[in-house]
Each structure stands twice: as C-alpha cells, then as structure tokens.
Amino acid sequence: MKKTILVILLFCIAGITNAQAIFTKADTLRGSLNDQRDWFDILKYDITVQPFFETKSIIGRVTWTAKVIKVSNDIQIDLQPPLIIDSIIYSAMNSPQKNSTLSFTRDNNIAIANLTDHPAINSSFQLTIYYHGIPREAIRPPWDGGWIWKKDANGKPWMSVACQNIGASVWYPCKDIQLDEPDNGASLTMIVPDTLLAIGNGRLKKESKNKGWATYTWEVTSPINNYTIIPYIGDYVGWNEKYAGLKGNLDVHYWVLRESEAKAKLQFVQVPQMLKAFEYWMGPYPFYEDGYQLIQSPHLGMEHQSAVGYGNKFADGYLGRDLSGTGWGLKWDYIIVHESGHEWFANNITTKDIADMWVHEGITSYTETLYTEYYYGKEAGNEYTFGMRKRIGNDRPVIGHYGVNEEGSGDMYPKGAVMLHSIRQAINNDSLFRNILIGLNKDFYHQTVTTQQIENYISNKANFNFTKTFDQYLRTTQIPIFNYYYDSTQKIFTYQYKNCVVGFNLPINVVYKNNAISLLPMDYESKKRLFKIDNFNVKEFVKLILDKYYVKLEESKF
Numbered sequence: 092m093k094k095t096i097l098v099i100l101l102f103c104i105a106g107i108t109n110a111q112a113i114f115t116k117a118d119t120l121r122g123s124l125n126d127q128r129d130w131f132d133i134l135k136y137d138i139t140v141q142p143f144f145e146t147k148s149i150i151g152r153v154t155w156t157a158k159v160i161k162v163s164n165d166i167q168i169d170l171q172p173p174l175i176i177d178s179i180i181y182s183a184m185n186s187p188q189k190n191s192t193l194s195f196t197r198d199n200n201i202a203i204a205n206l207t208d209h210p211a212i213n214s215s216f217q218l219t220i221y222y223h224g225i226p227r228e229a230i231r232p233p234w235d236g237g238w239i240w241k242k243d244a245n246g247k248p249w250m251s252v253a254c255q256n257i258g259a260s261v262w263y264p265c266k267d268i269q270l271d272e273p274d275n276g277a278s279l280t281m282i283v284p285d286t287l288l289a290i291g292n293g294r295l296k297k298e299s300k301n302k303g304w305a306t307y308t309w310e311v312t313s314p315i316n317n318y319t320i321i322p323y324i325g326d327y328v329g330w331n332e333k334y335a336g337l338k339g340n341l342d343v344h345y346w347v348l349r350e351s352e353a354k355a356k357l358q359f360v361q362v363p364q365m366l367k368a369f370e371y372w373m374g375p376y377p378f379y380e381d382g383y384q385l386i387q388s389p390h391l392g393m394e395h396q397s398a399v400g401y402g403n404k405f406a407d408g409y410l411g412r413d414l415s416g417t418g419w420g421l422k423w424d425y426i427i428v429h430e431s432g433h434e435w436f437a438n439n440i441t442t443k444d445i446a447d448m449w450v451h452e453g454i455t456s457y458t459e460t461l462y463t464e465y466y467y468g469k470e471a472g473n474e475y476t477f478g479m480r481k482r483i484g485n486d487r488p489v490i491g492h493y494g495v496n497e498e499g500s501g502d503m504y505p506k507g508a509v510m511l512h513s514i515r516q517a518i519n520n521d522s523l524f525r526n527i528l529i530g531l532n533k534d535f536y537h538q539t540v541t542t543q544q545i546e547n548y549i550s551n552k553a554n555f556n557f558t559k560t561f562d563q564y565l566r567t568t569q570i571p572i573f574n575y576y577y578d579s580t581q582k583i584f585t586y587q588y589k590n591c592v593v594g595f596n597l598p599i600n601v602v603y604k605n606n607a608i609s610l611l612p613m614d615y616e617s618k619k620r621l622f623k624i625d626n627f628n629v630k631e632f633v634k635l636i637l638d639k640y641y642v643k644l645e646e647s648k649f
C-alpha cells in the first residue's frame with residue numbers, strides 16, 4: 092500500500108517537473124522581472140534605425156531614458172541574435188560619470204551590462220545601445236515575426252516589422268516585457284532612400300534629406316507597448332481627415348502604397364464609422380494626442396498604436412471570409428474593426444503578463460459584436476457572438492503560465508468574447524454594461540493591468556461577484572452544463588449547473604413570451620421554479636438560454 096502511494100507521489104512530482112521543464116531560462120528572463128530588470132522604470136525609447144534592403148541588414152541605436160526605483164544593479168538588455176551589440180553608453184543625470192562605455196556579456200537573447208556607477212533612487216539615467224546586423228526575417232507575418240523585406244507591385248522596396256509574441260527585441264534593444272511601457276512614449280527615426288517614405292507611430296516630428304537619404308522622425312507621447320512601435324517604409328501616399336469625436340477633433344491619417352490608393356479611399360470610409368461605434372461603447376479614442384493612423388502593412392494587420400497595420404486587401408470580412416459563419420462578419424472590414432478595437436484593449440489597457448492576454452484578444456473580439464450591434468441591431472450582435480463558439484477548442488485554459496512569457500490558449504479570442512457576452516446577459520442592464528467598458532478605459536487609462544484587476548472591476552461595478560464565472564471560463568476547459576427537467580403536470584422547472592467549478596453561479600436572464608425570467612444564484616440552491624406561463628414549452632425556453640450563454644444543455648431528472 093505504502094509502496095503504491097510512493098509510486099503515485101513520484102509520478103506526480105515527475106509530472107509537475109515535466110510541466111515546468113517546457114519553459115527555458117530564456118523564457119523566464121523574458122517573462123519576469125529579475126534583479127537586473129526590476130530597479131528601473133522606462134520613461135522613453137528613442138530609436139534610430141537604418142535598414143538596407145539589398146543585404147536585409149540594419150544599423151541602429153536606441154536610447155533608453157529610465158528612472159531608478161530601487162537600489163540599482165547590473166542591467167538586462169533584451170536583443171535577440173543574430174543582432175550584434177556594438178557598444179553601450181551609460182549616462183546618469185546629475186552624475187560625474189557622463190557617457191561611460193559599459194562592459195557587457197551576451198547570453199542568448201539578452202545582454203547584461205555592468206554598471207560602474209550606481210545612480211540614486213528617483214534619479215534618471217540614459218543608456219544608448221549601438222547595434223547592427225541581419226535581424227531575423229519574418230516568414231509568415233504577423234504570425235511569426237521579424238523584419239519584413241518585400242517589394243510592391245512597382246518593384247519598389249516595402250519594409251516593415253511584425254513582432255508580437257516574438258518580441259520587439261527581435262529588432263531593437265529594449266526591456267522586452269509588457270509591464271514596463273515607456274511612460275513618456277517613444278520616438279522612431281528612420282533613415283531610408285529618399286525615393287521612399289518612412290512612417291512610424293503617432294506624429295511626424297522631423298524630416299530631412301541628404302545625399303540620397305531621407306530621415307524621418309515620428310513620435311508618440313503616450314505610453315506604448317514595445318511590440319507596437321513599428322516602421323513602415325515604402326512608396327506610400329497619404330491623406331488626412333479630422334474626426335469630430337468625444338474629445339474634440341481627432342487627427343486621422345491614412346497611408347497606403349501608391350498602387351492601392353483608389354481602393355483604400357473607398358474601403359477606409361469605415362474608419363469614422365468604427366470610431367463612432369467604439370467611442371459610443373468604450374469611451375473616447377485613447378490617443379487623441381498622438382492621432383489615429385491606418386497604414387497598409389505587408390501582412391494581414393496588427394494593433395500598432397497610433398499606426399494600425401492594415402493588410403486585409405481592401406475588402407470586407409477577414410480576407411473575404413466571415414469568422415463567425417453567420418454572414419454578419421461580411422458586412423464590415425475585420426482588420427479595421429478588430430485591430431482598431433485594440434486601441435482600447437491592448438494599447439490603452441495593457442496586460443502586465445501575456446498570460447492574461449484574453450484582456451486584449453477576448454475583449455477586442457467582443458468589440459466586433461459591439462460594432463455589429465451598433466449598426467445592425469442587437470440580434471445581429473447576438474448571432475455573430477454565437478457564431479464564434481465553433482472556433483473554441485477548449486484545448487487548454489485561456490490564461491497561460493505567469494512569468495515565462497507564455498500566452499494561454501488561442502481560445503482567448505472567441506471564448507473571451509463569448510464569456511463577456513454571457514456576463515452581459517447576467518448583468519442584464521446594457522447601459523451598466525456599457526458604463527463598465529467606458530469605466531475600464533477611464534480608470535485604467537494608459538495603464539498596465541492584471542486579469543485580477545479587470546475581473547474585480549467588472550464584479551464591483553456590476554455589483555455581483557463573477558469570480559466563479561471568470562474561473563470557469565478563463566482557468567478551466569470545461570463548458571458548464573445547464574441541467575434541467577420540466578414536470579409539465581406540476582409546472583415545475585428544476586435546474587442546476589454541472590461540470591463546473593464549485594460555486595459556479597452565473598445568473599441567467601432571458602425573456603420568454605414577454606416574461607422576463609431570472610434564474611438567480613439563490614434559486615440554484617432551491618433548484619426549482621414554478622412556471623405558470625401559458626403553453627410553456629421547455630425546449631423553446633432552454634434554447635433562449637443556450638443562445639446567449641456559453642453552456643451546454645442537458646435534459647434529465649436529478
């Protein structure tokens with residue numbers, strides 16, 4: 092007996108060890124704060140890069156401005172091979188040690204630079220990293236990542252980067268973790284052949300030409316995700332408009348390849364429509380200071396802040412398809428809607444750890460519903476959301492492992508949206524639900540957050556504790572079963588939740604034959620309801636539940 096227990100115990104320990112072993116030292120160095128990373132707060136990145144199309148190489152320098160928040164240590168710089176660091180120059184404000192060259196050692200994706208001077212807490216310092224090399228090339232952007240070297244239809248170079256997941260350190264040295272956004276924004280200077288235009292995030296600050304080269308400096312003043320700072324270089328043409336929004340006139344800029352201008356001018360009329368719907372549902376566009384830009388990208392698209400990447404072939408749907416399978420997704424341009432939705436959830440509100448990325452992808456997927464509903468009505472939005480369910484695999488939980496740079500399941504997109512839709516039904520008050528979305532964007536304005544903060548916020552504002560609902564849908568792969576039985580003689584409807592976390596208590600609200608019916612958690616304990624509704628049809632009734640709540644139905648006595 093004892094032996095058996097010991098064997099099982101060993102097996103369990105081995106199992107746990109194996110589960111942990113899938114993460115490497117590099118994952119931990121990227122995904123968590125260590126002594127070389129936790130003592131400073133990035134205030135700004137100033138990036139300068141010169142790409143060479145023929146050799147697929149770059150030369151660059153990046154200046155970090157940072158503030159000391161605890162006793163300093165050596166400093167970790169994330170930069171992925173094969174890029175080479177040439178030198179690191181350190182300059183502390185108010186210190187005799189100006190512009191000292193630091194020694195450093197490389198360890199795979201990082202470098203550790205040795206500080207010779209230890210700046211005081213609350214003081215600031217600058218680190219300038221000079222680097223060069225042939226950056227990893229993206230093979231299937233935006234799904235993998237790296238530098239993109241393409242040509243347009245006229246044979247002119249078209250260059251950009253996609254680096255979500257792989258990380259911005261694939262092309263520039265940074266503190267490559269979502270929790271530390273540069274508080275004062277970032278500038279991006281690109282030196283390119285003067286026959287091309289270089290566009291970056293936010294606003295153009297400077298431009299000059301010299302001996303066949305043009306230099307463009309772009310800047311955002313708001314905090315920004317590392318992976319959304321992106322160069323777009325090519326034979327671009329642009330046009331502008333002002334959008335009269337909730338915070339005044341928003342500068343809207345469009346940039347596309349010369350060959351795409353006519354098609355783009357037709358398709359991009361959806362941008363003001365998107366802004367109108369999203370400001371209604373989520374409050375003001377979060378970056379009025381930096382403007383909104385939609386820029387043609389050599390890949391499907393990405394939520395680059397104040398520089399949204401667009402590659403959806405100027406057609407509605409998702410590359411001409413409807414991901415919901417309901418037809419509603421063919422009424423609008425998926426990339427304009429989804430990637431712009433991220434300006435609220437991903438760019439305004441950013442998760443500290445990518446394990447919590449449902450906050451970006453789940454809520455943004457739900458903005459597709461909100462858009463559909465705004466223009467085509469509530470039933471259309473409901474159908475669109477129901478259509479998302481077939482994309483849920485329930486392979487593993489939506490939330491990934493913390494501290495190791497790991498996302499959870501791709502279910503974070505549809506399941507996050509479907510969960511939010513279920514919670515909205517439970518709240519049963521659309522203006523309150525809308526105020527929660529607006530409130531999130533106001534109260535977490537330009538901040539990084541944890542899923543816990545978002546979950547608690549929704550529960551507090553809704554005045555109902557949704558902890559078990561979040562646990563169920565974000566932390567398990569079980570679909571709750573709504574188990575029911577109807578005794579037509581006594582007109583008694585008996586019901587319970589099964590296959591769920593202990594205490595799962597998502598309230599159900601449906602309107603059946605003009606009767607607003609609430610099955611509240613307190614009822615779950617009594618598990619019985621008398622329905623004195625004429626011609627009560629239990630199948631019709633439970634179908635209403637299935638339509639709006641992500642549950643499975645089971646009819647059986649219990």
Ligand SMILES: [Zn+2]
Nearest residue numbers: 429433452455
């Ligand atoms: Zn997305």
